[in-house]
Amino acid sequence: MERFYLENASKYHALVEGLDPLPKPRLTKGKPGPGMIVSARIRPLSKNEGFPSATFPRTSEKNVLDIHDLYNHPRGIPVLRSSDYQVDRLFDSSSTTEEIYEELIVDLVHFAWTGGIGTLFAYGQTGSGKTFTVSRLEELVAETLMKGDLGGEREIYMTIVDLAGNAAFDLLNEREPISLLEDSLGVTQLVGAVEHQVFDVKDMKAQVDRATSFRRTAPTLKNPASSRSHAICRIRISDPVSHSDGFLYLIDLAGSEGARDVAVHGPERMRETRQINISLSVLKDCIRGKAQADVAASETKGNRTQKFPHIPFRQSALTRVLKHVFDPASSRACRTVVIACINPSLADVGPSKNTLRFAEMLRVLVPVTDDIERDDTSAIHWTNAELRKWIEANSGNPPILGSVLAPRESGAQLFNLSSAEIEYRCRKCPGVTLEQAKVFRSKLWQTYISA
Ligand SMILES: Nc1ncnc2c1ncn2[C@@H]1O[C@H](COP(=O)(O)OP(=O)(O)OP(=O)(O)O)[C@@H](O)[C@H]1O
Numbered sequence: 402m403e404r405f406y407l408e409n410a411s412k413y414h415a416l417v418e419g420l421d422p423l424p425k426p427r428l429t430k431g432k433p434g435p436g437m438i439v440s441a442r443i444r445p446l447s448k449n450e451g452f453p454s455a456t457f458p459r460t461s462e463k464n465v466l467d468i469h470d471l472y473n474h475p476r477g478i479p480v481l482r483s484s485d486y487q488v489d490r491l492f493d494s495s496s497t498t499e500e501i502y503e504e505l506i507v508d509l510v511h512f513a514w515t516g517g518i519g520t521l522f523a524y525g526q527t528g529s530g531k532t533f534t535v536s537r538l539e540e541l542v543a544e545t546l547m548k549g550d551l552g553g554e555r556e557i558y559m560t561i562v563d564l565a566g567n568a569a570f571d572l573l574n575e576r577e578p579i580s581l582l583e584d585s586l587g588v589t590q591l592v593g594a595v596e597h598q599v600f601d602v603k604d605m606k607a608q609v610d611r612a613t614s615f616r617r618t619a620p621t622l623k624n625p626a627s628s629r630s631h632a633i634c635r636i637r638i639s640d641p642v643s644h645s646d647g648f649l650y651l652i653d654l655a656g657s658e659g660a661r662d663v664a665v666h667g668p669e670r671m672r673e674t675r676q677i678n679i680s681l682s683v684l685k686d687c688i689r690g691k692a693q694a695d696v697a698a699s700e701t702k703g704n705r706t707q708k709f710p711h712i713p714f715r716q717s718a719l720t721r722v723l724k725h726v727f728d729p730a731s732s733r734a735c736r737t738v739v740i741a742c743i744n745p746s747l748a749d750v751g752p753s754k755n756t757l758r759f760a761e762m763l764r765v766l767v768p769v770t771d772d773i774e775r776d777d778t779s780a781i782h783w784t785n786a787e788l789r790k791w792i793e794a795n796s797g798n799p800p801i802l803g804s805v806l807a808p809r810e811s812g813a814q815l816f817n818l819s820s821a822e823i824e825y826r827c828r829k830c831p832g833v834t835l836e837q838a839k840v841f842r843s844k845l846w847q848t849y850i851s852a
Pocket of ligand 1: 527530531532533534657
């Protein structure tokens with residue numbers, strides 16, 4: 402197939418240039434649900450790949466991507482086959498990891514700092530840029546956490562482990578095997594993994610580099626050092642005053658390889674690929690189930706008598722480790738960001754389409770009512786400054802401070818927080834009682850409902 406693409410590269414360019422400049426519009430009704438953003442990042446095409454780019458972000462529509470494949474028609478005339486995909490946020494090949502951090506990840510850091518659970522998944526075919534993206538994001542997270550301007554004292558602990566099938570290894574301890582055991586509360590513990598307390602940026606970055614050097618890699622057709630395991634970097638942010646922990650998970654998933662890529666590597670690698678694909682499939686079901694549960698909870702304003710979708714988090718080691726992210730019984734406030742990484746090369750259109758289909762399946766959209774679409778001044782569109790003003794005027798005495806907001810939190814994000822999270826934040830303001838926090842919470846939601 403690659404030979405076919407190379408031989409017909411000029412034909413491909415001519416067909417793409419001759420396409421209708423106004424592609425069929427993508428009609429999606431709805432906005433992303435609370436607590437979940439599904440994005441895609443297209444990496445630049447490297448010079449030595451030799452194939453044309455087959456991915457085309459639309460200029461006329463935000464966050465929509467066209468992929469044009471060249472089909473070897475039986476009559477011998479190559480034809481174009483086009484498909485389009487939509488995500489919540491698309492980063493094209495000129496985007497930097499710093500931009501992705503500012504738009505999507507810094508909020509997760511603030512969220513974890515205030516006691517929430519923030520999770521990032523980088524997903525995609527082998528060689529699509531997952532490790533490149535996550536490594537830089539880890540450095541940027543370290544810089545934010547250690548800058549000292551997040552407010553309050555915290556202790557930071559890091560654990561970095563590697564999951565290959567059902568086996569787990571400690572990347573901060575020379576890849577020593579560890580056990581995944583469930584404790585009496587049903588939480589899967591990483592027994593034997595070192596939890597390293599970090600005190601500055603240099604120390605954090607050194608731990609990340611150390612973990613990278615112990616990561617399991619193997620050559621695939623697409624990447625000479627392909628990661629054949631899921632790497633989980635867990636950052637626990639402990640508040641010594643309230644004795645509560647926030648968590649940040651940065652997860653570089655194993656490359657989703659096609660059978661074609663591993664066929665030359667024998668039965669061991671085929672088995673490994675099967676295990677990776679099964680765990681990715683369970684992960685998809687869990688992320689989607691969680692997003693549906695979040696939407697249902699926000700629509701019923703946290704009423705837990707509502708029947709939530711089944712989330713099969715016990716079916717793989719990866720999702721068992723992330724129990725408090727996926728367990729519907731968990732009361733922890735969670736936010737998740739998925740970055741679907743794409744190699745734009747024409748030779749990779751098949752895996753790229755699979756990755757984008759996977760990303761689309763994760764999206765759970767909330768219907769947008771006409772009122773909300775029309776009314777840009779409604780409460781959920783308030784800026785941070787407007788929110789602070791509203792909080793000051795409506796929080797009673799002693800006042801609940803505007804600091805209950807994470808620095809970049811939007812109106813929609815604040816209104817979608819769980820009741821436990823809102824009360825937890827209010828209680829951190831001096832003198833505020835639980836009763837007052839509850840009154841404030843219900844005022845907040847009434848404002849949201851009437852918005
Ligand atoms: N945004 C980018 N800009 C420049 N180079 C990139 C970018 N993303 C990836 N690359 C390069 O592409 C190659 C493959 O990237 P990377 O190793 O991150 O892929 P991967 O998805 O983690 O692969 P695997 O799943 O096989 O481990 C690397 O040489 C990396 O430097």
